[in-house]
Amino acid sequence: MTDLHEHDLRREIARGARDGLPIGLGYFAVAFSLGITAKSAGLSPAQGFLASFLNHASAGEYALFSLIAAHAAYWEVAAVIFITNMRYLLMSAALSQKLHSDVSLLHRFLLGFGITDEIFGLGVAYPGRLRPAYLYSAFLVADLFWSSGTATGIAAGSVLPANVISALSVAIYGMFLAIIIPPARRERVVAALVLVSFACSLAFSALPLLNTLSGGMRTILLTVAISSAGALLFPVREGGEGGEAA
Amino acid sequence: MSSYLYILVAAGVSLLIRTLPLTLIRRQITNPFLRSFLYYVPYVTLAVMTFPAIVDAAQHPLAGVAALAVGVALSWLGVGLFPVAVSCCMSVFAVEWLLRLL
Numbered sequence: 001m002t003d004l005h006e007h008d009l010r011r012e013i014a015r016g017a018r019d020g021l022p023i024g025l026g027y028f029a030v031a032f033s034l035g036i037t038a039k040s041a042g043l044s045p046a047q048g049f050l051a052s053f054l055n056h057a058s059a060g061e062y063a064l065f066s067l068i069a070a071h072a073a074y075w076e077v078a079a080v081i082f083i084t085n086m087r088y089l090l091m092s093a094a095l096s097q098k099l100h101s102d103v104s105l106l107h108r109f110l111l112g113f114g115i116t117d118e119i120f121g122l123g124v125a126y127p128g129r130l131r132p133a134y135l136y137s138a139f140l141v142a143d144l145f146w147s148s149g150t151a152t153g154i155a156a157g158s159v160l161p162a163n164v165i166s167a168l169s170v171a172i173y174g175m176f177l178a179i180i181i182p183p184a185r186r187e188r189v190v191a192a193l194v195l196v197s198f199a200c201s202l203a204f205s206a207l208p209l210l211n212t213l214s215g216g217m218r219t220i221l222l223t224v225a226i227s228s229a230g231a232l233l234f235p236v237r238e239g240g241e242g243g244e245a246a
Numbered sequence: 247m248s249s250y251l252y253i254l255v256a257a258g259v260s261l262l263i264r265t266l267p268l269t270l271i272r273r274q275i276t277n278p279f280l281r282s283f284l285y286y287v288p289y290v291t292l293a294v295m296t297f298p299a300i301v302d303a304a305q306h307p308l309a310g311v312a313a314l315a316v317g318v319a320l321s322w323l324g325v326g327l328f329p330v331a332v333s334c335c336m337s338v339f340a341v342e343w344l345l346r347l348l
Contacts, residue, residue: 026328054257112265174334181321197293231282
């Protein structure tokens with residue numbers, strides 16, 4: 001029994017590493033530009049590595065580093081991280097449906113820790129019941145690239161010329177666009193919400209009085225207000241869940 | 247050092263968000279408002295954080311606008327995360343190089 005089990009386990013780990021590698025390579029480049037933001041917040045490479053290994057969320061970490069740079073209050077960091085990472089609540093709930101009911105609490109906890117947009121994608125795409133070993137392996141490979149990319153960006157960001165840093169600093173926004181635009185193309189409501197978000201965000205950053213709000217507060221207020229309005233006016237029909245292309 | 251405290255606060259909140267549903271909720275969320283709200287949140291958050299910040303991120307606002315246009319166009323065509331991010335960087339580099347020539 002153990003031989004068969006071990007062979008099976010090894011195959012899952014190899015498969016996870018293979019699927020995690022291309023994700024990791026993409027992560028490295030984006031994390032490098034995130035490291036430039038982290039450096040401007042005064043973080044050391046070791047701190048950047050730790051922050052990325054534990055948080056592994058591009059939007060959340062970008063917000064975190066901006067807030068550290070602005071000497072924000074700790075509650076503000078907690079609130080912004082909660083808002084920017086709220087989507088993982090849904091992914092975590094969805095992933096629970098892919099697990100066999102006898103998967104232990106420890107496995108569920110560790111699998112939850114590893115959730116990112118891409119790792120969640122691998123988990124959902126896994127045929128049948130998800131094997132924890134597969135996702136651990138994919139996550140670990142991808143997250144180590146992510147963390148070392150951040151540390152490298154902090155360490156090497158200062159040796160790069162200004163025009164290269166300027167170019168790299170938009171990488172993270174490119175990634176955000178690649179996440180929000182494809183669903184906006186498929187669903188008119190999402191497209192409308194994205195446009196409204198752009199317009200409100202511009203208004204809040206430009207108009208007197210409104211532009212005195214911190215970036216974090218602006219993100220919280222607009223996200224809660226616009227998403228609530230969207231949910232009230234255009235409730236999502238059953239089956240229209242994340243990742244299921246119409 | 248307070249940076250470590252910031253990192254730990256963020257890590258703790260991230261961990262709770264990721265692990266609570268997976269360990270506690272074993273059924274699907276059925277409340278239509280909550281489902282819809284959670285469904286829209288990621289798009290709204292990322293949109294708010296992207297614009298106008300992308301315009302201010304580059305050295306020259308025109309380069310930022312170019313990155314936004316290229317990013318939206320390529321994402322619309324279904325190009326993946328990584329190539330979109332790289333294309334945005336290259337368009338900033340190209341526009342700022344052109345502006346220096348003029």
